[in-house]
Amino acid sequence: MKKTIQPLKEHLQSVYLTEEQIQGKVKEAAAWLDSKFEGKTPLAVSVLKGSVMFFCDLVRAMKTPVQIDFMTISSYGSSSDSSGMPKIVMDLAASVEGRDVILVEDIVDSGHTLKKMRELLNGRGAKSFTVVTLLDKPARRQVDIKADYSCFEIENEFIVGYGLDYAQQYRNLPYIAILKREVYED
Secondary structure, three states: OOOOOOOOHHHEEEEEEOHHHHHHHHHHHHHHHHHHOOOOOOEEEEEEOOOHHHHHHHHHHOOOOOEEEEEEEEOOOOOOOOOOOOEEEEOOOOOOEOOEEEEEEEEEOOOHHHHHHHHHHHHOOEOEEEEEEEEEOHHHOOOOOOOOEEEEEOOOOOEEEOOEOEOOEOOOOOOEEEEOHHHHOO
């Protein structure tokens, strides 16, 4: 029987990144993208659901005009570990052929999802492929791949908030926190 998780502050070990720290890095990432895509109109793609908070703040902070689209890739389900086999749950509506694509990720962890996305979108004829991630967790990397721009490199902790979840909970926190082990380990 699946246990129900009630998102409570008591489940959080500590705040890992404050709302202010996150917003400062979002502005830096937007400025970097503006300089990279000056005079162009790239297609910004959010990998749902985890990147949606970062994605919205990022594209709002950009001065460069962008078109947006969404994709859902799953490799976790309700687990705290990646299956290593990401699958497309919802595909893009827009064509990427001949387009400059900005893939916006919440976290690069094992690297499997990013590798699949890169192969998929390059195979569809993207003109360029740039990855911006809020979080990079290199200690868990299983695939030799990295983002073009990472806001934060983090330790190997199970984190939630600002779009990141555990069992579809905690996404709405405006900061990123470490989840206590007893919440996700049996």
